[in-house]
Amino acid sequence: MKPWQKNVLYIVVIYFILLLGPIAGLDIPRIIQDIVQSPSLLFTQILVGLINGAIIAIIALGYTLVYGIIELINFAHGDLYMLGGFAALTVMGMFGMEDGAPLGTAILPMLVALLVSAGMCAGLNVVTERYAYRPLRNAPRLAPLISAIGVSFIFQNLGLFWGGLRSFIPIMGNTAAAPKSFPDLLPRTDIFQALGIETKIDFTVKDLTVLVVAVGLMVGLNLFVQRTPAGKAMRAVAQNREAAKIVGINVDQIIVLTFLIGGALAGAAGLLVGLYNNTIVFTMGFTAGLRAFTAAVLGGIGNITGAMLGGVLIGLLSALSDQYLSSRWTDAWVFGVLVLILVFRPSGLLGENLQEKV
């Protein structure tokens, strides 16, 4: 970009913030006043943002892993996560779980739900790769992308159908399309209070559990990719597919593994979101998918740490905008920031443009 173009851009951006900012809730004196009056609210919102961000990050990893390996934006990934939520809810229904069931009896169903939803999503993702994407591996870029959009619709309709199976899952909402209530199983015991610390910050066992599981999954994935032979092979395929073949890596196998891991993470995210928000709906994959995809792009698509960072940033931004700006304008703010960052760093926050030397 030429310097004068950059200047024009600055002016346009500033103009829009001045003009649209107040409509979209940007009232700086009020925000400062709010924060000063109740600083604990700020910390509570930051926590909410971190947790939602961690869940977004887990979904974003699925986008970034697949993109890194085969340069496909897997638009069906968000909907896969939604199906994970339904699988988890079904397990809850089978165990007869209801709101506030004692933790002792809820642990087993939660673990089973984690295995079932992660397993189902991993399997579905692998099947999708095999039949919807692999046949188009050498087709023009747009073909598998359209294929992914098609799969996304199929998944959404599956979710809608699943929501209608009332006799099968007793605790679901009334109509097929209605949001379903997910049993509230994690205790809402306030951690700071239990420790005898006097604060106004809400931080419950439920928050902590979701956060720990989400962060654990991310750390686990990072270790897998950095340390294990299969993880290194994934990186090798992402960096140079031809060279990976030459050193004897079975590229097809690695692609399957990538879809397997991405799918399992989406399934786990589906369960986590159910446990955290206590409601799931068949359209939630679309919005979550969009945000996760944004997170992946924001962090630098193809970059694992970037996806995590992007997810947490978007979570924080949304939570703070919900509280201090205007919840109706949250998406506008989030995507505005995305546009701004991409204008100045087109490859994302951590996306590297490492050129191979000749």
Add this chain to the structure above:
Amino acid sequence: MLELIDVHTYYGNIQALKGINLSVSPGEVVTLIGSNGAGKTTTLRTIQGLLRPRQGKVLFEDRELNVVSTEEIVRLGIAQSPEGRMIFPRMTVLENLEMGAFQRRDSTGIKTDMEHVFSLFPRLKERISQKGGTLSGGEQQMLAIGRALMARPRLLLLDEPSMGLAPMLVSQIFSIIQEISAEGMTILLVEQNARMALTVANRGYVLQTGEIVLSGDAKELQVNETVRKAYLGEE
């Protein structure tokens, strides 16, 4: 050890190899010279199983490679330092070398081979934790050869190791190739730098638009009229 019998390879509908016959015996250094687009890289890709011949056979120790997967070909003992080096840019030198040994499970053997690679290329040891993409061209070439050696191959395919390197580095790389050959490695060397290639090779083939037009002892090729004019730039 390696034999290509009447190999025809295509890129889509474009015929790149028009019936190649070529053989490499154990312990030999054989070079394949020719100008750009003659089919040198295609030949190596066909041997490695990255491209499949539409006609003809690739035999390695009497085993037909036409239907064997690339992973299996690596396991059978063919490793390659590809054209353009193709190192993994965001992996460290150490990780790049480890990837070369991807098919192997003998950790002690891998360790000895790693030491051996470092003794051939002390520069790589100095750069061990540096990312591959930040190395200089010469270092990347050393890494590509080192990575291929990490597979402990019995046949080493080298695709244009001199490409884009300064003359001093070229002679350094070639003296290392001689060193590797002196240790008993069988090498098939593809080069545009015919002069250098023919000095290190035992035998040579001259490839022209997908066909072998000349073959013979490296020393004979060096003095051959056609080769001198077309590939050594002599009058």
